[in-house]
Amino acid sequence: MTANPLPLAEKQERLLVFTLAGIQFSHILDFMIMMPLGPSLIAALKIDTQQFALLVSIYTLAAAASGLLAATFVDFFERKGLLLTLFALFALATLLCAMAPDYQTLLLTRGLAGVFGGVLGALLQTIVGDVIPFERRGQASGAVMSATAAASVLGVPASLMLATALGWQWPFVAIAAIAVVFLGLAARHVPALPRRPTAPAGRGWRQSFGGIGAVLRDRNHLMAMLFMTLGAFSTFTVIPYLTLYLVGNVGLSAQQLPMVYALGGMAGFFSARWIGRLADRWGKVRTYRLIALLSMAPIFMQTHMPPMALGWVLLCSTLFFTLGLGRAIPAMAITISAVQPPLRGTFLSLNSAVQQLACGAAAFLGGLMISQTPAGTISGYGAAGWLAIGLTGLTILLAGKIHMHTRPPAA
Numbered sequence: 001m002t003a004n005p006l007p008l009a010e011k012q013e014r015l016l017v018f019t020l021a022g023i024q025f026s027h028i029l030d031f032m033i034m035m036p037l038g039p040s041l042i043a044a045l046k047i048d049t050q051q052f053a054l055l056v057s058i059y060t061l062a063a064a065a066s067g068l069l070a071a072t073f074v075d076f077f078e079r080k081g082l083l084l085t086l087f088a089l090f091a092l093a094t095l096l097c098a099m100a101p102d103y104q105t106l107l108l109t110r111g112l113a114g115v116f117g118g119v120l121g122a123l124l125q126t127i128v129g130d131v132i133p134f135e136r137r138g139q140a141s142g143a144v145m146s147a148t149a150a151a152s153v154l155g156v157p158a159s160l161m162l163a164t165a166l167g168w169q170w171p172f173v174a175i176a177a178i179a180v181v182f183l184g185l186a187a188r189h190v191p192a193l194p195r196r197p198t199a200p201a202g203r204g205w206r207q208s209f210g211g212i213g214a215v216l217r218d219r220n221h222l223m224a225m226l227f228m229t230l231g232a233f234s235t236f237t238v239i240p241y242l243t244l245y246l247v248g249n250v251g252l253s254a255q256q257l258p259m260v261y262a263l264g265g266m267a268g269f270f271s272a273r274w275i276g277r278l279a280d281r282w283g284k285v286r287t288y289r290l291i292a293l294l295s296m297a298p299i300f301m302q303t304h305m306p307p308m309a310l311g312w313v314l315l316c317s318t319l320f321f322t323l324g325l326g327r328a329i330p331a332m333a334i335t336i337s338a339v340q341p342p343l344r345g346t347f348l349s350l351n352s353a354v355q356q357l358a359c360g361a362a363a364f365l366g367g368l369m370i371s372q373t374p375a376g377t378i379s380g381y382g383a384a385g386w387l388a389i390g391l392t393g394l395t396i397l398l399a400g401k402i403h404m405h406t407r408p409p410a411a
Contacts, residue, residue, distance in 0.1 A: 015133065020124045022182035023087060025147035025311070027117040028096055029155040030175050031059055035256055036160055036243045037214045040168040042372070045103045048243065049378070053367020055103075055110055057360035064119025064356035070119045079127055079151045083178040086123065087186065090116035091179035097174035098309055116358060131191060156265070157258030164254050185226035194327025215347045220403050224338035225351050226400045228304045231331055231357045234391035235324060236362035237384045238303060241319075251307045260295045263314055264321025271322055273401060279330040284337070285399045288330035292396050296389050331395075339405035 006285045034041075034056050042052055093112035100106035159171035215221050244254040252303065279287040298320040305316065369387070371382035 007310065008117060010146055012189065013131075015185070016074075016191075018295075019129065019185040021147040021181060021187045022178070023083075023120060024124055025151050025155065026087075026175060026179045026182060027042060027090060027120045028147060029151040029159070029178075030090075030113060030172075032151055032156055033159045033171050034059065034262060035174070035240045036156055036171075038165055038241065038244045039247045039254065041106075044168055044242070045106070047103050047370070048262060048371055049372050050367045051103060052244075053364050054108060055239065057363040057367075058107055059114035059117075060236075060356045060360035060363070062114030064353045064360065066118040067353035067356060068350070069332070070123075073160055076220065079123070080192050083120075083123055083190060084183065086116050086119055087179065087183050090120065091176050091183060093117075094172050095176035096177065098169040098176070100223065111276045113366060121352070123288045127190065141296070147269060149411050156261040160254070160258045160261070212350060218340065220338055221340075221347055223349075223398065224335045225354055226349055227395055227402060228335050229329070229354055229358045230391050230395050230398070232358040233362040234388040235365040235390075236359040237369075238299060238388045239324075240363045241366060241378065241384070242302065243305070244372070245305070245378045245381050246313065246317075246372075248372065248378045249307070249381070250305050250313055252310070252313065256310060259310075259314060260317045262320075263318045267318050267322040268325035271326055275326045275329045276333075279333055284330045284333045284401075288327060288334060288399050289396050291323055291327040291330065292392050292399075295320075295327055296392055298323060299385055299392070300389050303381050303388075333401075334399060334402055334404060338402045348358065 038052055041047065041055065042049070045051075047055075090113060093109055093116055096109040097106060097113060100109050159174065162170045162174060243257055243260075246257065247254065252260075275287070275291065298316055300315045302320045305313070335351065366384045369384045370378055372378055
């Protein structure tokens with residue numbers, strides 16, 4: 001295990017958590033911004049929907065590959081140095097996205113951003129576990145993860161407005177600038193953490209791969225991983241092309257798109273805690289099944305929506321985002337509870353990588369299912385919606401087949 005640093009003063013701890021949340025905000029926003037930029041990128045780069053699908057999926061595929069690789073070595077390096085190196089390279093890759101002169105270069109730089117950004121989320125939570133005392137660890141972890149909602153509520157609308165006013169390159173410039181600010185804060189406020197001892201030489205590497213093997217030999221682990229993979233796949237067959245459909249088929253303007261993400265993010269942010277309490281009180285599987293069943297309606301409406309008034313569009317999209325995020329809360333609670341506690345860290349690292357692969361594959365498959373007509377409308381989006389509904393139904397069946405460990409392990 002990594003040696004514990006000296007306890008931080010209250011102010012130092014707050015600054016550390018703020019810094020880690022800022023890093024989370026930066027790399028989550030970098031991933032999220034690609035989807036609403038779809039109409040701008042297709043027009044500016046003169047690409048089709050399949051090429052745009054690859055732009056979205058390359059980030060998640062690269063992140064999955066780097067996450068799998070990092071699971072074998074992340075404990076063998078000093079935490080602060082690794083964080084600063086990865087975050088600096090991520091900021092550079094994001095800036096290179098803004099400087100890309102053509103589609104091929106942008107595809108390469110998006111892949112590089114995924115390689116470095118894919119490891120950051122797990123590393124941030126590792127630092128929280130290493131530095132923050134147990135009695136405040138949940139609060140600190142929640143503060144870091146809340147940056148994901150902030151990226152949706154604040155970052156995406158602001159980036160869209162920036163892209164509309166100045167061009168698609170400028171959101172990437174802004175994200176890189178934000179990353180540089182938090183890189184400086186990380187250099188100052190993240191404490192140095194010694195790496196884990198690995199004597200005798202090579203033993204730690206065998207232990208890392210042995211843990212992966214132990215996870216994959218457990219049928220319940222595989223069932224939980226399949227459950228999460230299908231859930232991620234169902235979401236990403238639809239969501240990367242939401243803005244294309246809203247602009248091309250429903251008739252929204254680029255200036256109206258930020259409202260879709262702002263309202264959806266706010267509703268999801270405020271409903272998340274209520275759904276979490278409901279899952280603990282009413283049962284995790286029962287809560288998941290209810291919310292997943294309810295989520296099928298906005299999936300259908302979102303993928304079959306005709307031109308209509310803005311108010312109705314916002315109501316539907318807000319339900320879509322709220323129930324999509326809402327079902328992920330009990331789903332993660334089920335999955336965490338399904339893992340044998342000694343293998344939880346290894347499982348969650350693998351699960352994160354597999355979900356990234358599923359998101360990338362789903363985005364690519366969704367791009368093959370839809371096409372854009374010369375008039376700018378999207379065809380095939382309804383078929384992607386039916387696939388998402390079918391996969392959601394499978395997760396409802398799988399949820400009850402996962403065994404959850406409800407008692408702590410014996411000492």
